Amino acid sequence: MSMLPKGKNQRVLVQLVGVVLVMGALAWAAVPFYNWFCRVTGYGGTTQVAASHDEAADITDEDITIRFDGNIDPNLPWTFRPMQTEMTLKIGQDGLAFYEAVNNSDKPITGRASYNVAPEIAGSFFVKIECFCFTEQTLQPGERGQMTVTFYVDHEIITDRDAYKVRDITLSYTFHQYDTPETAALSDDQAAQASGGGATRTN
Numbered sequence: 001m002s003m004l005p006k007g008k009n010q011r012v013l014v015q016l017v018g019v020v021l022v023m024g025a026l027a028w029a030a031v032p033f034y035n036w037f038c039r040v041t042g043y044g045g046t047t048q049v050a051a052s053h054d055e056a057a058d059i060t061d062e063d064i065t066i067r068f069d070g071n072i073d074p075n076l077p078w079t080f081r082p083m084q085t086e087m088t089l090k091i092g093q094d095g096l097a098f099y100e101a102v103n104n105s106d107k108p109i110t111g112r113a114s115y116n117v118a119p120e121i122a123g124s125f126f127v128k129i130e131c132f133c134f135t136e137q138t139l140q141p142g143e144r145g146q147m148t149v150t151f152y153v154d155h156e157i158i159t160d161r162d163a164y165k166v167r168d169i170t171l172s173y174t175f176h177q178y179d180t181p182e183t184a185a186l187s188d189d190q191a192a193q194a195s196g197g198g199a200t201r202t203n
Contacts, residue, residue, distance in 0.1 A: 058092035058155050062167075066153075068097055069172040076177045077105040078139070083146075092155040099132070099147045099173065103139035110138040112178040118170045125157035126169060136178050 066089065068082035083098040103109055113133040117126045132147035139145050151171070157163050 055092065055094050055152070058152065060091045060155050060158065062091045062158060063088050064091050064153050064157075064166075065168050066095060066097070066151075067168070067170040068099075069170055070099055071172065071174040072111075073174065073176040076111055076175055077109065078103055078111060078175060080173070080175050089153070091153050091158060094129070094150060094152050097149050097151070097171070099149070100144065101137065101139060101147065101175065102144045103141060106141050108138060108140050110136045110178045111175040112136050113173045113175045115171070115173045118172065119166060121163045122153075122157065122166050122169045125154040125160070125163060125166075126171070127152055127154055133173060137175075 065086055067086040068084060070080045070082050072078050072080045079100075079102040081100055083100055087095060087097070089095050101111070112135075115131075115133050117123050129150040129152070131149045131151075133149075137145060137147065149171075153169065157166060
């Protein structure tokens with residue numbers, strides 16, 4: 001069985017380590033890059049984001065119905081629901097929707113929401129101005145939190161050759177547990193001391 005010279009062995013080892021590091025970096029970057037791509041293109045029903053909206057310049061005479069859906073990851077001991085099932089707006093009109101979450105456990109838990117719209121083709125035209133899904137939400141034991149989302153449907157959906165027939169959109173959120181250093185470090189005793197006793201807050 002032939003052996004590589006010592007110098008070649010070291011070079012091969014360095015190259016292998018380099019390959020592993022590059023692959024790890026690419027895997028780490030893949031998720032945020034994919035999320036950015038979805039937000040920019042609306043791919044997979046991902047919505048768009050705007051810092052502000054000139055409603056007067058965008059509003060039309062055509063109606064569109066927005067339906068609301070709320071889900072939780074099976075591992076998250078919360079209750080999460082939309083506080084309205086649907087609303088009908090003019091295309092281009094700003095909408096304000098409310099969601100409610102309740103921490104049913106005996107310790108503080110942080111959650112983070114993922115979201116999408118259906119049909120997927122509407123993602124490029126459904127624009128969020130403010131949304132609770134952009135930040136982690138921490139609820140104390142028994143705490144009830146009210147969360148809001150401000151949005152509009154861009155008037156360009158009317159003239160898009162693929163989406164012009166869409167007049168019914170479903171906005172869906174799913175909450176997942178998100179461990180912060182603070183909540184992960186809490187023991188059961190500390191969690192009990194940190195109880196908020198069912199306080200209600202609005203984000």
